[in-house]
Amino acid sequence: MNGMKLNRLMEKLLREYDEHAKSIEQSTGQGINPNESPAERRKKRLEWEKDYIVWFEEMFPHYAKVKCAWFHKKLANIIINNDVCEVLAEIYRSGAKSVHICMGIPLYLYVTGKLRFMLLVGQTDLKAKKLISDIQKELVHNRKFIHYYGKKFKFGDWADGDFTTTDGVKFMTSTPEKSPRGLREGNERPDYIVVDDVDTKQRVNNDERSVKLLDWAMEDLKGTFDEGSPYRRFIVANNNFHKNTLINQLKVHYKIITEKLKAAGIKSHHFILTVPAVKDLTTFEPNWPEKTSAAYWKEKFIGSIYRHFMREYMHVHIVEGSIFKNEWIHYKPRLQYRKYDALCFYGDLSYKETGDFKAMVFVGKNGREFHVLDAFVRQTSKHNVAVWLYDKVEDDKLSNYNIQYFIEGNFAQDEFVNDFDLEGEDRGWIIPVVPDKKSKEGKFDRIESMQGFFIRKNIYFNKALEHSPDIQELINQLLAFQKGSGAHDDAPDALQSAIAKLNRPDNAKSIAKSRTTSRKEMISKQKNRF
Structure with missing residues (x-):
């Protein structure tokens, strides 16, 4: 980044600082009793300090516009109650982790006498300075904080990444590019180190750079602590979006350390707090x-x-396109149904009524090509899959063509087939959906086996449905597919199964049409099920 751009960005930060400082003065100046005695002020602040969340919401009303979450309280309690700790705040994006670990909690530790030197590490120099500026703003412009704790700011400036309070407590910034070795202020070394959102997409996609960041954090950064000192708090915060993020590498490392300490009968001071945006x-x-x-x-x-x-x-x-790449996704107008060598519907359903995706794909074989003609990929009930299938067959007059209808055998118990039969009874005609009883071991390998078809441009999606939410969900699941990712794979599984049914010698050319039989006829030909 050139000097002129850096200067413009710093000027922007300075303007934002001044504007925010004014709003802090306005929002924190209300309701203060200037006639409160020192004893009354002390009594009140000590009462608030009994609970970090109460203290935070009293001191910072401009941040506490809504009540803090349970995980803010848990995070604060872990850090505050453990003078020596290593904490991973694996909290979703927009979960207000930075305001607590970079401002609220360190200021609480400062006023309660448990912090002497804070070192804040940001992704870039400017981002680190912007984060540390929040502390200076509160020390200088928060009228309620000043009313109860006095004027604490002494000298230095956040814009330089370095300032000090009247009682000698230091606040500094750094970045992964800087060496913190030997960092000290007099005889004081950092006792509160926070690493906030330092990962970049460029770094996580480079294994070597990612390992170097881990080594830097574990050796250089943690090495700035004064060994044996009573306060050594090391906090890393980010959402865990890639296996190579610092927080994920540390998470793997911490789990191993914790097991080793447990085996040795030693209490672990490593904590991992994982919070997704929603519970399911x-x-x-x-x-x-x-x-x-x-x-x-x-x-x-x-x-x-x-x-x-x-x-x-x-x-x-989820690494985009790690197995199935975006450039392999191609579209074609669908042919007339009668021109396909074979047609197949295949459903991958789930036991849960609405928890997992229900996926059904409609695929046609034309020579060496497989055309994805339509798809249903939604988190919904089995009944809605049946409605979609019957609507599709009815609207496109598919009963005029020879089509195979399968649902995965593992899930094809009577109640699953009944969802389709009951829908048919309501309409007065039946689609002969049958369970696929063929063994389907090794889901990952099966789905991965489609890679060759995509590379050879054997698979095409219906051009008319390019913007269909269901087709796009199918493609999203394909691009997200990788071993151990935890991403949904119901739609790729259904697609692979449909292709496997179609990719057989007897489907090499058109075969005769077959008549759709009614449910009564099917039952009458079955052996006595009782």
């Missing part, structure tokens, strides 16, 4: 209901690209 993707119950509703998160989920939402808000690592 069925109810969308939020982890911070005081701020956002389930309806808000459901709308955001529906309006987001699946892999983006999972990375930023659910801590699920």
